[in-house]
Every structure is written in structure tokens, then in C-alpha cells.
Amino acid sequence: MDELWPWIAMLGLGAFHGINPAMGWLFAVALGLHRGQRQVVLLSLIPLALGHALAIGVTLVLVALVGRMLDPGILGGGAGALLIGWGLYHAVRGHRYRLRVGMQTGMVGLLLWSFVMATAHGAGLMLLPVFFAWLDSQHGHLSAASPPALLLAVAGVAVHTLAMFTVAGMSAVAAYEWVGLAVLRHGWVNLDWLWSAALVGVGVILLVIF
DSSP states (O other): OOOHHHHHHHHHHHHHHOGGGTTTTOOOHHHHHHHHHHHHHHHHHHHHHHHHHHHHHHHHHHHHHHHHTTHHHHHHHHHHHHHHHHHHHHHHHHOOOOOOOOOTOHHHHHHHHHHHHHEEEEEEEEHHHHHHHHHHHHHHHSSSSSHHHHHHHHHHHHHHHHHHHHHHHHHHHHHHIOSSSSSSHHOOOOOHHHHHHHHHHHHHHHHHHH
């Protein structure tokens, strides 16, 4: 079970990221409605998922590389403080700054938009406790910039992105085919606040652990 729970956590966080409209499925639905084609919704999810995976991957690989040079306590504590600060900033001002992309954008534009949005929202930072525990269980320490650690990061990104893509796809198709976008104004949970709370919560966990 100790070896299985990080995979479950990666899947769960992927599902959480996928259900958040800010991670891209709302944009996919808007493009589909604008162009009047359901396949546009489905095709748009591919670059959105790839951009999200790239943002997550860059974060985890950088952490794996930096972990070789820093004491685990400094790395974990610093990451925790960064997450708390990022979450508070996102709660107060983050929603005011959105990258604008028009309805005529192509696949490359969607990929870049997804990468920037996932990075700005701290999506990769949210995975750090799971990744730290993963490295510790596999290598006995966090200073793991070896090929196995980097492969572990790639595997984590793949599992996370698969869950994110699946949930985002289900949400996008449901909104396009049946629910519509009006429900987001009246019956949708404020995921901006929930996301900010999750960032702060993850940061507190890291500070407690380290």
C-alpha cells in the first residue's frame, strides 16, 4: 500500500485539476460552441492536456535536479513557504490576471495557453508532497537527480495527465452536450477559492513534514 498510494494521489490530483475549468476544458467547450463542432471540443483537449503535462513536468524535473544541491529540509520547507505564498496571492489577485486567447487560436496556441495557465496556477507545485514522498520511498532521500528519479517524474506526469485529460474530457462533453455553460454561473463551486485553499494546505503539509 505504501508503494501504491503515491499513484492514487497523482490520479486524484489529476482528477481535481481536470474538473477545474481554469485548466482548459471550459475553453474547449467555448471553442466547440463557437465553431459548432463537437470534435473541436475533443481535439482541443489534446494540446490543453499536453500543455498541462509540460508545466507539471518542468516543475517536477527542476525539483529533482535542485534536490541534489540542497538539504532536504531546506528544499521541503522552501517549497512549503512558496506554496502558501502562491496560494494567498492567487486568492487575492490571481484571478485578475488571465491570459487572453481568442476563438481563432490553433493547437499551438492552446498548448501555450495551457502551459502558462497551469504554471501560473501552481499546478506542478501542488504535486510536490507526493513527489517528495515518492522520491523518499524509492531512493531514501530527496537528493535524487539520477535517471530513475527523472523517470519517476515522467511516470508521475503521465499518470496525472491521464486522469486530468479523462475528467476534463467528461466535463467538457457533458457541458457541450447536455448541461451548458449557464450552470457555471449558478450551480458551480467556486474552484478559484478551493484551488487557493489547496495550495495553502499543501504548503502547510510540507512545512509540517520538514
